[in-house]
Amino acid sequence: MIRGLRVKKTIYALHRWLGVISIVFLINFSATGILLNHAEHLSLYESYISFEPLLEWYQDEAAIDVVFFQSGDDTALQVGERLFINLEEVYTSLDSLIGFISVDTGTPEYYLASHQEIIILNQERDLIERLPASFIGLTGIDGISIQGADLIIRDRDMLRDIEGRMANQDVNEVIIWSAPSEPLEADLEGIDAVTGLRVSWFDVLSDLHTGRVFLGLGIIIQDLFAIALIILSLLGLYIFIVRNRRLS
Amino acid sequence: MEVEEFLSLAFGDKPSFSSVWLDQETRDHLKVMTGKEFNQIRVRYWNSESRTAWILQEVGKDELITVGIVVDQGMIDQVRVLEFREPRGWEIRYPFFTDQYKGLGFSQVVADDMMPINGITGATLSVDAVNRMAKTALVLNELVMPVS
Numbered sequence: 250m251i252r253g254l255r256v257k258k259t260i261y262a263l264h265r266w267l268g269v270i271s272i273v274f275l276i277n278f279s280a281t282g283i284l285l286n287h288a289e290h291l292s293l294y295e296s297y298i299s300f301e302p303l304l305e306w307y308q309d310e311a312a313i314d315v316v317f318f319q320s321g322d323d324t325a326l327q328v329g330e331r332l333f334i335n336l337e338e339v340y341t342s343l344d345s346l347i348g349f350i351s352v353d354t355g356t357p358e359y360y361l362a363s364h365q366e367i368i369i370l371n372q373e374r375d376l377i378e379r380l381p382a383s384f385i386g387l388t389g390i391d392g393i394s395i396q397g398a399d400l401i402i403r404d405r406d407m408l409r410d411i412e413g414r415m416a417n418q419d420v421n422e423v424i425i426w427s428a429p430s431e432p433l434e435a436d437l438e439g440i441d442a443v444t445g446l447r448v449s450w451f452d453v454l455s456d457l458h459t460g461r462v463f464l465g466l467g468i469i470i471q472d473l474f475a476i477a478l479i480i481l482s483l484l485g486l487y488i489f490i491v492r493n494r495r496l497s
Numbered sequence: 498m499e500v501e502e503f504l505s506l507a508f509g510d511k512p513s514f515s516s517v518w519l520d521q522e523t524r525d526h527l528k529v530m531t532g533k534e535f536n537q538i539r540v541r542y543w544n545s546e547s548r549t550a551w552i553l554q555e556v557g558k559d560e561l562i563t564v565g566i567v568v569d570q571g572m573i574d575q576v577r578v579l580e581f582r583e584p585r586g587w588e589i590r591y592p593f594f595t596d597q598y599k600g601l602g603f604s605q606v607v608a609d610d611m612m613p614i615n616g617i618t619g620a621t622l623s624v625d626a627v628n629r630m631a632k633t634a635l636v637l638n639e640l641v642m643p644v645s
Contacts, residue, residue, distance in 0.1 A: 339535070371538070378516075378539040381553065381563060383500040383579070412514075 257491070264484040267477050274474035281458040285451070293451040307448050309350040317432045317440070318349035324436060325349035325361060334359055339374045342396035348427035350400060360400055360411075362393045362427070367402065368409070385413045392426035498579050503565040504543055504550060507575060512545040517641050523527070527636055530606070531629040540637060548574070549642060551634040556624040557583045562626050566634040572602040573631060586623030594624075603635040 288294060293356045316446060318325040326333040327346040333339060348362035358377065359370040367390065369377040382390050387404040400411045401424060408416040432440050456462035460471030504511045516539050519527075527535040533555075543550040548569045554561045560582035567575040578594040581587050588594060597614050605613075616624045 369539075375538060376536050378541065379537060380541070381500075381552075381554065381580075383563070384541065386501060397531065 255350075260484055260487065262392045264481060264488060267481040267484070271474060271478055271481055274471070274478070277457060278474075284454050285494065287456060288454075291450075293454065294449055296450045298448050298450060298453055303453070305447060306368050307335075315440075316346050316429050317436075318346065318427060319430050319433070320349050320351040320355070320427065323349075323351035324412075324432070326432075326440060332361070332369065334374055336436070337374065339370060339372065341368055341374075341376045341489055343368055347390065350393055350395050352395065352400070354398060360393060362402070363389050364389050364391070366390070367393065380411070385409050385411065394424045394426045396420055396424060498565070498577055500552060500565070500579060503552070503577055503579055506577075507550045507565070507567045508543065508545050508548065512543050512566040514541050514543045515641070516541050517637060519637075519640075523636075523640060527633055530632050530636055533629055535633065542637065542641065544641070547642070549634075549638050551630075551637060552579065553630040553633055555630050557586055557626045558624040559583065562589075562623060562630075564627055564630045566598075566631060568634055568642075571604075571635075571638065572600055573635065575599070575600045576627065576631065578627070581623075583623060585610075586617070586620035588617045588620050589623045589627055598627075598631050601631065601635070603639045605636050606632050 284291065284293065314329060316327045319482070320323065323335055325346060326336065327462065330342065332341065332343055332346070343361055344363040344365060346361060347364060350360045352358055352360070356372065361368050365382060367380045369380070371377050382388065383447060385402055386409055387407070389403060389404050390402055391405060392403045399416070401408050401416050401420065404412065408418055410416050453462070460467035463470065501511065518539050519537070524535045548567060551566045551568070552563065554563050555617065562578065562583065563580035564574060565577045565579050576598040578590040578595065581590055594617060614624065614628060
C-alpha cells in the first residue's frame with residue numbers, strides 16, 4: 250500500500266516536472282510549426298533575415314572565405330574551395346585566389362592566379378594550362394596585371410611576362426595589379442545564390458524547429474525534449490486511467 | 498631543383514619553349530595510358546634537336562609533385578623531381594629510383610602498359626604519380642616528335 254503510494258507520488262512529480270521543462274520546447278515547436286505550415290502565405294522563403302548577429306553566426310558556422318575579382322565585364326569568385334567565373338562553377342582546383350584577368354584577343358581567356366601558380370581557362374572554362382610560378386622563372390606569385398596585350402606577373406623581386414621573359418621593371422610603380430573588390434549590386438544576388446550568405450526566415454525557423462540552429466547539440470536537446478514529451482504523454486495517460494478507475 | 502637548373506642540365510643553353518595543344522582524342526589516349534583524366538588542353542615543353550623536356554605535375558596523395566622529364570630520341574633520358582610537397586614518399590627524389598626510367602621508350606610503355614619500375618614501400622602513390630607523368634611525357638613526345 251505504502252509502496253503503491255510512493256510510486257504514484259513519483260509518477261505525479263515526474264509528470265509535473267516534465268510538463269514544466271517541456272514548456273519551452275512545446276512553445277518553440279508549436280510556434281515555429283505553425284509559421285512553417287504557412288511559409289508560402291507568409292513569404293518566408295523570400296524574406297531574409299537582416300539581424301546582423303544572427304547573419305554573422307550563420308556565416309561563422311559556414312566558415313566560408315569569399316573572394317571576388319572583377320576584370321572588365323567578367324568576374325571571378327572563390328567560395329571556400331569552389332571557383333566561379335561569371336558565377337558559373339569552374340571544376341579546376343586552385344589555392345587562394347589572388348588575381349584574375351580576363352583577356353579577349355579573339356579567343357577569350359581567363360587567367361587566375363594563386364601564390365603558387367597561374368591557371369589559364371578558355372571561354373568554356375576548360376583548363377588550358379597550369380603554370381607553376383617556377384615555369385615563369387619566379388619564386389612565387391604576388392600579383393598579376395595586364396600591360397597592353399601582355400600579362401605581367403610579379404613575385405617579391407621581379408616582373409615577368411607569361412612566357413617567362415623579364416618585363417620592364419619600371420612599370421611596377423604605375424601598373425594596376427589585380428585585386429579583390431567589392432561585388433557590384435547586380436552581382437550580389439548571384440553571389441548569394443552560390444555562397445548561401447543570404448539566410449531566409451524559412452531556414453531560420455526550420456533550424457529552430459529541428460534544433461539545428463544549435464548544430465549537433467541542438468538536435469540532441471530537441472531529441473531529449475521529444476522523448477520527455479512522449480514520457481509526459483504516457484504518464485498523463487496512466488494518471489487519467491488510474492483516476493477514472495478510482496472514480497468509477 | 499629549380500626549373501631553370503633542370504633545363505640547363507638538360508640542354509646546356511636553355512632553349513625557348515613550345516606548346517602542344519591536346520585534342521580530345523589525345524586526352525582520351527592519355528587517360529587510357531595513365532588511368533587518369535588529363536584535363537589540360539595545352540602543355541608547355543622545351544626542345545632542342547632530338548631532345549624534349551617536359552615539366553609535369555601530378556597529385557601524389559594530396560599534394561602536387563612536379564617532375565621534369567627529358568626525352569631523347571623517344572626514350573627517357575632523365576627524370577628529376579623538381580618539387581615534392583607530400584609529407585611521405587620523398588624517396589622518389591633519389592637517383593636509385595629516378596634512374597630506373599632511363600632508356601624507357603614509348604613502344605615499351607604502349608606494349609606493356611605496366612612500367613618496369615620497382616616501387617618503394619610507403620611511397621606507392623608517389624611512385625604511381627611519377628609513372629603517370631613518365632607515360633604522359635612519352636605520349637606527348639611522340640605527338641610532337643614521332644619516332645619513325
